[in-house]
Amino acid sequence: MQTTFSVEEYSKRLWFGQNMYEGIIPLGVVPKNLPEFSREPFGSIPNQNKYLHVISRLPVGNDKRIIPVATVSRRYALIQHQEVFSWLSEGLKAVDYFSNDIAVEMMMSEYGERLHLAVAVPRIEFDPGDGLPLRLTIEVRNSVDRSCAFEVRLRWRRIVCLNGMWVQEEDILRKIHNIDWMNRKSVAAFIDKRVQESSGYKQMLQTWLKKQVTQSETEKWADEYLVKAWGVHMAARLCHITRSGYDGIVGRSNGKMPASKYQVSSDKQVPGACAPVKNLYHLSQALTWLAGDRGSIEDSDIKTADIPKLLKYFLKN
Numbered sequence: 001m002q003t004t005f006s007v008e009e010y011s012k013r014l015w016f017g018q019n020m021y022e023g024i025i026p027l028g029v030v031p032k033n034l035p036e037f038s039r040e041p042f043g044s045i046p047n048q049n050k051y052l053h054v055i056s057r058l059p060v061g062n063d064k065r066i067i068p069v070a071t072v073s074r075r076y077a078l079i080q081h082q083e084v085f086s087w088l089s090e091g092l093k094a095v096d097y098f099s100n101d102i103a104v105e106m107m108m109s110e111y112g113e114r115l116h117l118a119v120a121v122p123r124i125e126f127d128p129g130d131g132l133p134l135r136l137t138i139e140v141r142n143s144v145d146r147s148c149a150f151e152v153r154l155r156w157r158r159i160v161c162l163n164g165m166w167v168q169e170e171d172i173l174r175k176i177h178n179i180d181w182m183n184r185k186s187v188a189a190f191i192d193k194r195v196q197e198s199s200g201y202k203q204m205l206q207t208w209l210k211k212q213v214t215q216s217e218t219e220k221w222a223d224e225y226l227v228k229a230w231g232v233h234m235a236a237r238l239c240h241i242t243r244s245g246y247d248g249i250v251g252r253s254n255g256k257m258p259a260s261k262y263q264v265s266s267d268k269q270v271p272g273a274c275a276p277v278k279n280l281y282h283l284s285q286a287l288t289w290l291a292g293d294r295g296s297i298e299d300s301d302i303k304t305a306d307i308p309k310l311l312k313y314f315l316k317n
Contacts (some may be wrong), residue, residue, distance in 0.1 A: 017159035028100025070145030235259035
């Protein structure tokens with residue numbers, strides 16, 4: 001599919017095993033990149049399936065093909081990406097941050113079935129004291145193939161590396177594509193309300209900043225807990241990042257040894273990393289970096305959602 005992304009190449013990451021486009025474009029250009037989809041009976045008379053419909057991507061740009069992308073039940077509510085974009089626009093207007101020149105991070109699967117848009121609101125920030133603030137980001141996600149629900153999320157992201165911190169449950173508006181859901185809660189009202197209440201999240205970040213964590217405590221936790229959740233290689237990388245501020249390739253093991261004893265190369269400096277780690281906030285940032293550095297979008301989502309549960313160990317002690 002032809003796009004007007006500044007970089008017309010596939011992302012290095014996959015989305016449910018499929019190629020995807022990933023780029024940053026102005027808000028006013030986003031609609032030109034959004035395909036439309038049709039819904040038709042599945043099969044021709046008299047061989048028509050009475051329970052299913054087929055969703056197809058219509059021609060877009062120079063691509064004149066009509067491509068089937070999914071089969072859905074007749075109760076499935078098709079939400080067009082254009083409609084999702086209009087809801088995001090109304091939300092940005094509600095918080096007085098709307099302009100066609102705003103930068104939008106856009107991810108879309110190869111045939112356009114799945115869409116993710118993210119817009120940072122620069123006037124709402126949290127500075128942890130290291131000069132590397134977090135910025136409140138409004139994200140919307142949609143699919144037309146049942147692979148994910150329609151979702152609006154408010155996430156705090158570190159400007160230096162654009163890694164998104166986890167999302168609190170109350171900062172998510174999530175609706176499945178079902179015909180019963182037609183009186184939708186106003187997306188604009190949700191965004192406006194959550195932006196106004198963002199101060200509560202800042203208080204939680206202050207708690208993490210005050211919770212001191214030593215390097216030895218971090219490595220003990222990684223050896224005993226993170227290994228079970230994310231595996232020995234990611235635990236070894238975490239230990240190396242919190243010691244050196246660098247990430248790299250994990251070396252071979254010498255028999256059965258703890259993750260903290262593995263050798264890891266220092267190939268890439270982790271933006272904004274604090275080494276050695278001093279508090280829970282610093283540790284959360286190293287985890288967020290690792291969660292974002294995955295080969296698929298869905299794996300990144302899972303790892304990011306794990307972080308609050310993993311950090312409860314330190315909050316109990």
